[in-house]
Amino acid sequence: MASPAPAQCAHWSGPLNASSLKRWIAAAVALMFLNFALTLENVWPTAGVRWDWELSVELAALVFALAISHARFGPTSARALRALAVLVVLFVVGRYGDVTAPALYGRQINLYWDLPNIGSVIGMLARAAPLWVLVAAVLAVLAVFAGLYGAVRWSLARIDDVLLMSRARSAFVIVGAGCIVVFAAQAAFDQLPEVPKFSTPVSRTYAMQIRRVFDTLSVSPAARRLPSSPRFHSDLAALANRDVLFVFMESYGRVSYDRPELAREVAPARERLLEAARRTGRSMVSAFVTSPTFGGGSWLAHSSLMSGIEVSDPDRYALLLTQARPTLASFFKQRGYRVIADMPGTRGRWPEGSFYGFDALYDAAKLDYRGPEFGWWRIPDQFSLAAVDAREIRPQPRRPLFVLFPTINTHMPFRPTPPLQSDWARVLGAAPFDAPDVQRSVTQTPAWTDMGASYAASLSYSFDMFASYLLARPDQDFVLILIGDHQPAANVSGQGASWDVPMHVIARAPTVIESLRRNGFLDGATPAARAVGRMNDVGQILLDAFN
Numbered sequence: 001m002a003s004p005a006p007a008q009c010a011h012w013s014g015p016l017n018a019s020s021l022k023r024w025i026a027a028a029v030a031l032m033f034l035n036f037a038l039t040l041e042n043v044w045p046t047a048g049v050r051w052d053w054e055l056s057v058e059l060a061a062l063v064f065a066l067a068i069s070h071a072r073f074g075p076t077s078a079r080a081l082r083a084l085a086v087l088v089v090l091f092v093v094g095r096y097g098d099v100t101a102p103a104l105y106g107r108q109i110n111l112y113w114d115l116p117n118i119g120s121v122i123g124m125l126a127r128a129a130p131l132w133v134l135v136a137a138v139l140a141v142l143a144v145f146a147g148l149y150g151a152v153r154w155s156l157a158r159i160d161d162v163l164l165m166s167r168a169r170s171a172f173v174i175v176g177a178g179c180i181v182v183f184a185a186q187a188a189f190d191q192l193p194e195v196p197k198f199s200t201p202v203s204r205t206y207a208m209q210i211r212r213v214f215d216t217l218s219v220s221p222a223a224r225r226l227p228s229s230p231r232f233h234s235d236l237a238a239l240a241n242r243d244v245l246f247v248f249m250e251s252y253g254r255v256s257y258d259r260p261e262l263a264r265e266v267a268p269a270r271e272r273l274l275e276a277a278r279r280t281g282r283s284m285v286s287a288f289v290t291s292p293t294f295g296g297g298s299w300l301a302h303s304s305l306m307s308g309i310e311v312s313d314p315d316r317y318a319l320l321l322t323q324a325r326p327t328l329a330s331f332f333k334q335r336g337y338r339v340i341a342d343m344p345g346t347r348g349r350w351p352e353g354s355f356y357g358f359d360a361l362y363d364a365a366k367l368d369y370r371g372p373e374f375g376w377w378r379i380p381d382q383f384s385l386a387a388v389d390a391r392e393i394r395p396q397p398r399r400p401l402f403v404l405f406p407t408i409n410t411h412m413p414f415r416p417t418p419p420l421q422s423d424w425a426r427v428l429g430a431a432p433f434d435a436p437d438v439q440r441s442v443t444q445t446p447a448w449t450d451m452g453a454s455y456a457a458s459l460s461y462s463f464d465m466f467a468s469y470l471l472a473r474p475d476q477d478f479v480l481i482l483i484g485d486h487q488p489a490a491n492v493s494g495q496g497a498s499w500d501v502p503m504h505v506i507a508r509a510p511t512v513i514e515s516l517r518r519n520g521f522l523d524g525a526t527p528a529a530r531a532v533g534r535m536n537d538v539g540q541i542l543l544d545a546f547n
Helices: 006-012 018-039 057-073 078-104 111-128 131-162 166-188 202-218 260-279 298-307 314-321 328-334 352-356 381-393 435-442 452-472 510-518 535-546
Strands: 243-249 283-290 338-343 360-363 401-406 478-484 500-507
Touching (some): 018 078, 018 131, 057 131, 111 202, 243 298, 260 283, 260 452, 298 314, 298 328, 298 352, 328 401, 338 381, 381 401, 381 452, 452 478, 500 535
Parallel strands (some): 338 401
Antiparallel strands (some): 478 500
């Protein structure tokens, strides 16, 4: 770095004039912008941001370092300013992700676990949106990053420019050092008032992410060891060879009860399901259970329930799949059941199928849906249920069935919602729905800024679909279990939402229903406030009821 000429330094040390005043003002604007960018807070539950009148200690350290560098070496080189601009942009992105993820997703992001899934999520959202929206979104993201870099680069140049003045260098050294000292004192002594108030350093956010990666990679095999599998036990006598239809309702969470505006929309459909159960001589009981995941990671809930081991992170999940463990599927298989996985959301290999021990897998390819496509997931849940009903449930004679069916039409972004066809035989045909109904559905677009209404509508569709199925199969004596896998993302579930999900059991089996009542289930569609257990407890609760 070249030092400024003596005449230039003398000029900048002189009395305040119009030119130096402009530079002071520009530097003040630059400092305010950088401070805002490094301390921004989320406007819940949106992707928007606000300033909470906090200061950035990292910005204080930066201007302190620039002032010292100016006094010793002179103006900062253009290359160094560009490198600093890139670093600051990374800090801004880190800050934005740290404060926005809990509002939209419901928990802090773990880059080690979540990065591998980002591509799938982006692909899902891309398929759900029109091409012009996708192109516009990509261009908008690029424009935001370019604009952010330009604004940061401009701000750093204005600060570096004003530091040519000796009085500015002195002020920045004093203010920067003072902020660092106050921040350190507040961190060391809890009794000190938080004046001024500092935001959490972004460097701490990145340090936590690095530590999570290090902790994950450094855990010894012994520490990774999973607990022993529960000893599933039941003679299944209370089932009396009834089929068991086990349905994971995607994103069906307690929020559909706890948020009044959602409960008002979903409750009528739940009541229609209850009425359909009663009209066909069936009972319905309900309870809450606690999921091991929130806002996503459905496979963690599925594996926790099926294995009886709490699987709360992808590492435990990956380790579980490498081991020979008993599962609900293998338990029913050993007792003469044919175990089926109805997986319309699966489009590629599914190695978990061999772990669970299913006899047959109906993935997207095998279901062979040829009707109109509805969003990223393409296949209506009604078709998936109708296909397994026609190929596995209706044919006689046969062994009793255990069917695992994770639904997909209540998956974010919750639109478009397929139409409901009352004629279940028609669902399997080439034209399962009337053209006007299809048109109304496929023209639905995701409401990205307010997903609550579309979430409620998708749940209502699912309940009406299962109610229709009960009415279409009044003589079919099965046990239907509906359970949520996790709460929806925080932009629907709200701040501080619980991790509980509802569970409903519908059956024409008095012994089973009475056992569930003794375990905390309530008659009807509304559970008791307290959860009856965790997701990995559900399997044995059901087996006790089937005993």
